[in-house]
Structure formats: structure tokens, C-alpha cells
Amino acid sequence: MVVAVTRPTRIIVSKSAVKHNLDETRKSANAEFMWLAVKSNAYGFGLIPMSQAAVEAGVDGLAVAILDEALAIRQVGITIPILVLGITPAEYAPLAAEYDVMLTVANQTWLDQATTTLAKSDKALQINFGVDTGMNRIGFTDREALANALAFADNQKVFDVVGIMTHFAESDSPHVDYFHGQIARWHELTDGLPLPRMVHLANSAAALYHADEIPTEVIRAGTIAYGIEPSQGELRDRSYVEPVLTLETELNFVKQCHEGDGVSYGHTYYTSENEWIGTIPLGYGDGLSRKVQGFEVIIEGERCPLIGKPAMDQMMVALPHEFPVGTKVTIIGKNNGLENTLEDVGAHVGITPWEVGIHLQERITRVLGA
Numbered sequence: 600m601v602v603a604v605t606r607p608t609r610i611i612v613s614k615s616a617v618k619h620n621l622d623e624t625r626k627s628a629n630a631e632f633m634w635l636a637v638k639s640n641a642y643g644f645g646l647i648p649m650s651q652a653a654v655e656a657g658v659d660g661l662a663v664a665i666l667d668e669a670l671a672i673r674q675v676g677i678t679i680p681i682l683v684l685g686i687t688p689a690e691y692a693p694l695a696a697e698y699d700v701m702l703t704v705a706n707q708t709w710l711d712q713a714t715t716t717l718a719k720s721d722k723a724l725q726i727n728f729g730v731d732t733g734m735n736r737i738g739f740t741d742r743e744a745l746a747n748a749l750a751f752a753d754n755q756k757v758f759d760v761v762g763i764m765t766h767f768a769e770s771d772s773p774h775v776d777y778f779h780g781q782i783a784r785w786h787e788l789t790d791g792l793p794l795p796r797m798v799h800l801a802n803s804a805a806a807l808y809h810a811d812e813i814p815t816e817v818i819r820a821g822t823i824a825y826g827i828e829p830s831q832g833e834l835r836d837r838s839y840v841e842p843v844l845t846l847e848t849e850l851n852f853v854k855q856c857h858e859g860d861g862v863s864y865g866h867t868y869y870t871s872e873n874e875w876i877g878t879i880p881l882g883y884g885d886g887l888s889r890k891v892q893g894f895e896v897i898i899e900g901e902r903c904p905l906i907g908k909p910a911m912d913q914m915m916v917a918l919p920h921e922f923p924v925g926t927k928v929t930i931i932g933k934n935n936g937l938e939n940t941l942e943d944v945g946a947h948v949g950i951t952p953w954e955v956g957i958h959l960q961e962r963i964t965r966v967l968g969a
């Protein structure tokens with residue numbers, strides 16, 4: 600994997616926006632301990648810059664999907680708690696213990712296997728129980744099995760039983776029946792059991808809209824930290840959220856065309872007389888959809904459409920007049936009072952803002968900004 604630092608294309612993660620969004624969430628949920636989900640390259644924003652921004656913003660722990668992501672965070676010297684949300688093969692339990700990474704337990708079989716693999720480990724493995732209340736993804740679905748597994752783990756020196764969680768399938772919608780069903784199931788499965796010290800149910804949406812219905816001393820935020828309003832404005836006005844991601848580049852070639860010059864593969868665009876066309880070093884190889892054609896980027900406070908089929912590494916922009924090579928081009932973010940968001944790009948190409956972020960390739964360099 601190559602990160603391109605010798606072209607002017609970059610993603611900037613705003614530290615102050617991350618902090619603002621996390622502070623809002625902590626306040627809404629009255630949370631004492633906040634995990635930030637930085638799985639899948641931090642929703643595409645960049646695992647390390649986002650983790651660093653989160654640590655500076657006072658987040659208490661980082662949640663990832665896969666042990667490798669946790670180890671990458673440890674490698675840059677981040678020492679706060681890390682939780683792996685997905686299932687880790689038990690053979691890697693000693694590695695997780697060595698790096699102080701908490702793993703999620705979804706059934707007794709895994710506990711049995713990890714008890715064996717951890718036998719020679721000199722450190723206890725921190726574990727977090729997953730309870731399935733209706734997501735039907737991973738976790739205990741049976742009260743007795745859960746009770747037995749909790750008791751079993753408590754009795755093994757190789758485990759430090761830290762947490763228990765469930766995850767909601769629908770917490771960002773005005774239709775709350777399924778959400779309420781999951782809360783009821785949570786109570787059926789866990790009430791009266793001796794639970795670990797860290798109990799966490801809420802993702803961003805549950806923390807923001809349902810804090811009075813569930814325990815929220817500990818929450819797992821994701822979406823909101825990335826400047827995406829989880830309900831897309833349906834349950835709460837977006838104004839409390841600050842966009843986090845800027846995607847910008849520079850014009851690296853500018854020319855004036857003749858009437859009827861065809862631009863890019865397949866000539867889907869023909870220039871008008873004396874039209875100025877700019878080229879930018881960013882393409883669908885960087886994770887933008889080819890449907891981004893027609894989307895308006897911002898150059899010195901003017902909206903300029905991307906024209907012609909996006910190429911893998913380069914795209915063309917119709918300019919209202921000549922701009923010098925090196926002029927900044929904002930695809931996502933603010934520029935001279937105008938702004939494009941992940942939502943705007945998503946709406947143009949027909950995908951969610953989450954997917955726009957996730958698709959951004961590692962080739963684009965990520966930096967932390969104010």
C-alpha cells in the first residue's frame with residue numbers, strides 16, 4: 600500500500616470538530632466513559648490521525664473491528680484502552696493480552712479455546728461479553744448460557760472480565776418498536792446477573808436520542824464523531840454537528856480549449872469556445888465513484904463542475920475563467936464561505952455519507968488539522 604505524499608491531494612481531519620462532536624455526545628448521554636469506534640480505517644478517515652484526534656479530544660477508549668487495527672494503534676504509542684468488537688480467533692488471545700487489548704466474547708466455545716491458548720500467557724486477557732438482543736450478528740442469545748459463561752470466565756485467572764455490551768439494529772429511526780424490543784430482551788437476558796463493571800449498549804444514535812431509556816455511563820460512539828448526524832437530520836437538527844473531513848487538492852494543469860473539444864474517456868463532455876479546463880490529481884482510484892461527474896467542487900469560492908468521465912488518477916474541472924496552477928480545489932470541506940459535505944457527495948452519487956468516507960483509499964494522505 601502506497602500513501603501518496605508527492606501530490607497535493609490530501610484528507611484533513613479537524614481536531615476541533617472531532618472534539619466538538621464528542622463533547623456534544625458525551626453531554627447528550629451524560630457518559631462517563633466513551634469508546635470511539637475507529638474500525639475500518641476510522642470510517643475511512645484514517646485510523647491513526649483519527650485515533651490521535653480522539654485521544655486529544657479526551658476519548659476514554661478506542662474500539663476496532665479486528666485485532667490488527669488495535670495493534671496498529673498500539674504501535675504509534677497510544678496507551679488508552681482498546682476494544683475489539685468483532686470475533687478474534689482464540690489463537691491470538693495471548694497476542695491481545697500482551698498488548699493490553701480487550702477482546703469480545705460471543706460464546707462459551709471461544710472461552711474454552713482461549714483458556715487453553717492463554718495457559719502460558721503471563722498477562723490476563725481483558726474480555727468484553729457480547730449479548731445479542733436482536734441484531735443477530737454475534738453474541739449470547741440465551742440467559743443461562745450467558746450466566747454460565749460469566750461465572751466460568753470469572754473463575755479463570757487468564758481472564759479479566761471487564762465489560763458486557765449489546766448493539767442495536769435500529770436506533771436512528773422514528774420507528775422505535777424494534778429498538779424497544781431489544782431493550783426488553785436486554786433486561787430478560789441480563790437482569791439479576793452479576794454483570795462486569797463496564798456495561799455498554801449505546802452507539803452514537805442510541806446515545807443521542809435514547810439516553811433516558813438505557814444505561815449510558817459507558818457508550819460506543821462512531822458516526823457522530825465523524826461529523827455525520829446519525830439520523831441525517833430526521834431526529835435532531837444537524838446544526839449541533841461539525842463536519843470533520845476535508846478532501847482537497849490543487850489544479851495541476853490548466854488550459855483553454857476550442858469549441859467542441861471532447862474531454863476524458865469516451866468524450867462525454869465537449870467544451871465551449873475558449874472554455875478553461877483544469878485537471879486535478881484525484882480520481883476513482885482514490886475511492887470516488889465515477890458517478891461524481893457533474894459534482895461541483897469549490898475553487899476560490901466558486902462552484903465548478905467535474906466534467907468528463909473521472910479517470911483512475913485524474914479528473915477535469917470546468918473553470919469559469921483561468922486559475923493559476925496550484926490553486927486549491929475543495930471537493931469536501933469549506934472554501935471561501937462555501938461548503939461541500941460527505942452528504943452532498945453521497946447524494947450526488949447515490950450512496951450514504953458513511954460509504955463515501957469508507958471508500959476513500961489509503962493512497963490519499965491523511966493529516967490532522969486544527
Ligand SMILES: *Cc1c(COP(=O)(O)O)cnc(C)c1O
Nearest residue numbers: 636684766802803819820821822
Ligand atoms: C460500529 C459500531 C459502533 C459505532 O456505531 P455508530 O452507529 O457509528 O455510532 C458501536 N458498537 C458496535 C458494536 C459497532 O460495531
